Amino acid sequence: MTAQSLPYWRMSAFYLFFFAVLGGLAPYWGLYLDHLGFSAVQIGQLIAILHATKIIAPNVWGWIADRTGRRMVIVRLGALVAMLSFCGVLLGSGYWWLVAVIAVFSFFWNAALPQFEANTMNHLGADAHRYSRVRLWGSVGFILAVLAFGELIDRFGVALLPWLMLPVFAGLWLAGQATPQAAQYQHDRRHEALLKVILKPQVLGLFLACFLMQATHGPYYAFFSIYLEAHGYSGAMIGVLWALGVMAEIVLFLFMHRLLPAFGPRVLMTVAILLTSLRWVLIGALPQNLAVLLSAQALHAASFGVYHAVGIYMVNRYFTGRNQGRGQALYSSITFGAGVAVGSLVAGLLWDVLGGSMTFYVAAAVALVAALAAVISLPGYGRLPAAAVQARSDNSVQAE
Secondary structure, eight states: OOTTTSOHHHHHHHHHHHHHHHHHHHHHHHHHHHHTTOOHHHHHHHHHHHHHHHHHHHHHHHHHHHHHOOHHHHHHHHHHHHHHHHGGGGTOOOHHHHHHHHHHHHHHHHHHHHHHHHHHHHHHGGGGGGHHHHHHHHHHHHHHHHHHHHHHHHHHOGGGHHHHHHHHHHHHHHHHHHSOOOOOOOOOTTOOOHHHHHTSHHHHHHHHHHHHHHHTTHHHHHHHHHHHHHTTOOHHHHHHHHHHHHHHHHHHHHHHHHHHHHHOHHHHHHHHHHHHHHHHHHHHHOTTOHHHHHHHHHTHIIIIIIHHHHHHHHHHHHSOGGGHHHHHHHHIIIIIIIIHHHHHHHHHHHHHHHOHHHHHHHHHHHHHHHHHHHHHHSOOTTOOOOOSOOGGGSOOOOOO
């Protein structure tokens, strides 16, 4: 992967800004909603909307992209409208107003990443296993946003959050403008029908494991920062704990291109999910123990890093040709959309009834079911599905 073969830094910049947006929303959006006076149930609902639009939006945009072949036009449009619509947060703070603003903003924001992922895979071609070396810059962006926002929120208050987000959105749009679309390939007209691919037992099993895995993250994305604040942690320390998890993820991404060929998808995904279950148990049991929380956050290397690298690799193998964009959209919809949305809604319902610790224990139990689905459905070492289009390796995109 060199500057002579693909636009590495331009693609990396897009991931940096996209996940910097997430670095502002994931740790601090719940705190911002809490600052506005919303209840746990309402916070769970508003965060669920942010993820629920991923159920519809990526599939709509994926269908358009596969029909037109203009993935980067969709990415640029999504980034621009997301930036403009997020400004609505500054114009009102009522529940229904925020429902509308979040729905519009997230519908377009969630259009961008799946199509950019497909574009990245087309740039990488036969080197798809090196995806993590590009994606790690998203983790860098997340860390920078988490740490900087945490410090500023400690000094000036969480009400500053929307103003901090707008320059990051602008950077995302500019990075999208700079990134070229990968060369288009003539796909085999005999490619499998999309529904036929989806209904394959191994694909259904993959999506089930990924859905359950992301559902367990509902309490984490919706309430982890509130949970930490209730146990006496400052905004800066909350930012450090979020950032630590993503630092571990970066280290993992640096080695993931070696781990996949060495161990295969089944072992890596199953171990990642089991370590995720352990992570939720540790957070639920000992939130007041900083050393335990640091260890739990280090497990983010498995619960996101390994999980996502394997997941996107398998989707890229199962969904080829004209199905590629819709395959990435389905993965995003079912996991980061439906999975996190359901997890956030359930967490909001359980939080005041069972308490934070017990809610994380429930997430740990669900993760065990996800691990079973991974064991049953994912291929082992040496049995990876072949991509339908190997011609991608002769990528002719101009150098950076």
